[in-house]
Amino acid sequence: MAYVPFSTTAKGPLAPGVDVEDFPDVVPADDAGLAVPPGDLANSLADVVSHGTRSPSARLFAFGRLIKSPYQSLIANRKAFQGNGWTGTSRARSAATPVYAVRTKSGGALVWFGLDLEHSYRSKSPNSGMTWQSQNYGDLQKGFGVPSTVRSRLTKVDRNEFLAYIPPKGKIQVIANRWFPVSIQGR
Template identity: 35%
Template sequence: MRAYGGLRSLALAAGLLAAATACSGSGEPTPSPVAATTSATVTPTVPSVAPGVSLSEAANAFSEYTLTDDVLRAAGDRRLGKELARDGRVDLTAADFASTDDRPPRHTWGTPTFLVPRLRPDEPLWFSVVVPRDDRTAVLTFAKGTDWRLSALSVLLPGERLPEVKHDAAGYAEAVGADDKGVQISPRYIAPLHATIAERGPAGIAAGLIAPGPYTTETAAEIADNRTAFRKEGFSYDSIFSAADYPVYALRTVDGGALVQYSLLRTTSMASVVSISPFLPVPPEGRWALGKDQYRDNMKIYETHQYVATVPPASAATVIAYDGSITKASGE
C-alpha cells in the first residue's frame, strides 16, 4: 500500500458522507483543483542518497488531504476530520469543528509549492507545502507515521515574505537538524525562547534573539495589561507559554539561515481574590468551550499556537506566520 493509503481510505469514507449530504443544498463553494508544482534553487550536483519521500508522493498526499478535508468539513464529521491530523493540529482541528457546531469553514486552495527535504528512509519523514488558501498564503507541514497527516499549519502574516529555501538540483530541500549549530539559533531552542519573550517581553532572556512583534513582545505587553486590569476587579490573572512536545521542522535557506515551524501551548488562569466584581467574564472566542458567559470563582483557558519563524544568519529570529486558537477551557 502506498504511504498515503490511510488518507485514501478516509477519502473513500468521506465520499460516502458526501453522497449522504449531497441533497443538503448548502451552497458552499467547491475548492479549486490543485496543481502540483515545485520550485528549486539549483546547485551543481544531486546527492546519491534516495529520498525517503519523493516529490510525487508529497504532491499526492497533499492533494488527497485537501480533497478529503473539504468533504469532511462539508459533512461536519469531526471524528474523521481529526483523523487527518496529528500533533498540535488534532486539538486545533477539533476546536475548528466544535466552535462552529460542526460546520467549520471550507477552504479554497491555490497552486502549491512543495518543500520536500531529502531525508533518509529511516528518519522521521515530513514535507512542507506553501500554498494560497482563501486568498492568503499558508504553510503546511505533513508528517508520516502509518500514513501522512497534517502536523502544522500557519498563515503568512501581512507584509511578510517567505525566504528562499535551499534546494539541490533534483528539487529537494535541505533539512536543518534540531541541534544544528550552523544557524544562529538551533531549531530546538526557538520555541522556548519564543515562550520566554511572549511572557516577559524585552525583560526576558530572549531579548535580542527573538524579534519584537504581535506574537512576541506585544503578547507580553497584553499579559501585563490584563494582569493589572484583573487585579483592579479583584481577580488574579496569569498567562503562561510553554514549548509543546511536538516536532519542530526546519529547512535551510539560501542565505545560510533557517525556516522553522513549531508550536507553543498557552494556559491562562483567572481566579477571584476579593469580592469587588462578582463574575469573571468569558472571552467571546471561548464561549463555545465553556458554555457560559461568566464564572464566579475561577477559569482556565487552554490554547494551541503554531508559528513559522525565520532565523537569519546574524540577526533576531522573526515570526512570519501564525495560526492558533482556544482548544478547551474550564470554570467554576
Template identity: 30%
Template sequence: MLVLALLAGVPPAAGCGGSNAGATGAPALLRDQAQQAVMAYAAAVGQAGDRLDASLLPKAEADPQLTMDTAAVKLRRIVKARTGTLKLSHVRVAVPRQSAYPRWFAAEGVSGSGKDALRHAMLFTQAKAGAPWLLSADPFPTDTAFSRVALDHDGYAEAVAPSASGLAIAPDRLAAAHAALLNGGPRAAGADRLAPGPKTTEAFTALRHAEAGLRRNGITLESRFSPAPAPVHALRTRDGGALVWYVLKQNEAYSATKKGKLTVTGDLVGLAPPSSVSTRMDTTVLIQYLATVPAHGGAGVTGMYRKAVAASGH
C-alpha cells in the first residue's frame, strides 16, 4: 500500500512551552488538533493516489516517507495501479509536550478490514512555526505496541530523548545494533540488545537463504545495512520503556556472470530502465522500524515499512 499525506498547517496550542523530553509545559498541538491532522491526511490521500503524481508529495511528506513514497508512485505509474481513498479507523494520537522545533506527534490507525486490515504507526513532524504537519514515517506494526504509550492526566505523552539512559538500549543506538545483526547475525556486537523475531534474527536467516538461492541461479548478492540519516523519535511506555521509530539503509549489489540473469522486477520497477541492467545492478533500500524498548532485556521490533528507493544497472 502506498501511504501518502497532505496536511495543511495546524495551528499550535497557545502558550507552548517546556523542554522536549519529559516536558511538563503545553503540547505542540492539542489532541483534537492532532486528530484533525490525521483525518486531513487520510482525506487527502486520494488526490496523489488517484493522479499518481509524485510532484504532490513534497507538500505532503517529509523524509524518509517522502523518498519512499516517491519511489512507490513511480512503480504505480508504470503498473497503472491507483491507490484510492485511505480510510482510517480506530485512530488515536500520542502528542508529547515540546517547545523546540522540529515538533512531532504520533498516531495509530487501521486501514482496510478483515484479512486486509493494516495497522499504521504514523509519525508527523512540523519543521518550524506555521509549517505544515507532514507524514515522516509510517511503519506497519503487527501488534498493539502503540497502546502501551504512557499518557499523563491530561492525555498527553512523554517524549524520550534519543540518548536516554535507563533503557535496555538507548533509542539512538537501536539502528546501529539492528544493522549489526542483519549484517553479521545474532552474535554480532550489540545484536543481543534486540529480541529474536521475524524482523531481526529471522530476517537475517531469510536473507542468507535468499543469497544462497540466487547463487544457485548464477547471481551473487552482496547486502549491507547501516543506520539511515534520519531522526530517531521515542515515546515513554507505561512500563518505563520506550516506543521507538528509526530507519535503516540497505545497499544491495547484484552481479551475474551471464547477461539476462538480472531483471528489473517487483519493488525495483520504475527505478531503473530494464535495458540498463546487464550483469550488475546496485540498489538502495530504506526500511522504517518501530521497536518497543524495555528497561531490561531485548528490544522487540514490531513494525516495518520497506521500500527500494534507487537502482542502477551496468
C-alpha cells in the first residue's frame, strides 16, 4: 500500500502545538502514555456530550465550540420534545466507526473518530405533533421519507466525526468535526 504525506503544500502545525511528521507512526488504540488512550476517546467524549461538565471525563477536555455545540444540540432536542409533551431521550454514543491515530511531534496523538447523537421520542398525545425545520438544513425529515410533522414517534441518529489532539499530559483539544444525518424514522 502506498502512503502519501498529509499534505504536499501545507506547512506548520494543524492547531496550536499540534504538528505531525510527513510519515507519522500509528498510535496503538490502548496507548496508556496519553491523557486518554485513542481507543477510549469516543466513549469519553460521548459521556461529556451527554452530560456536560457533570461527566467525570469533562476534566480531560478543553471545552471549545466543537464540544459545546453537540452538547447544546442534545439539550435543545430534550427541551423541545419534552416541552411539547413528548417522552424520550437524546444522548451521544461512540459511533461504530474505526478510530485512527497517528503520533504527533510532541508525543501526543492526532485521532479521527465518530460519535452518534441518538434521539428517541414518543408523543403522549396525538395532538402534540412536532415539526423540525432548520434554517441551515431545511426539513431533514422529508429527505428521509418521514412526514414534516410527526405525531407519535421519532427516532433519529446524527453523526459527528471528529479530529482531536490527545497530549501526553494536559487537556484534549477537539480540532475539527463534520456533522451529517444518518437516519430518521417517525410517524
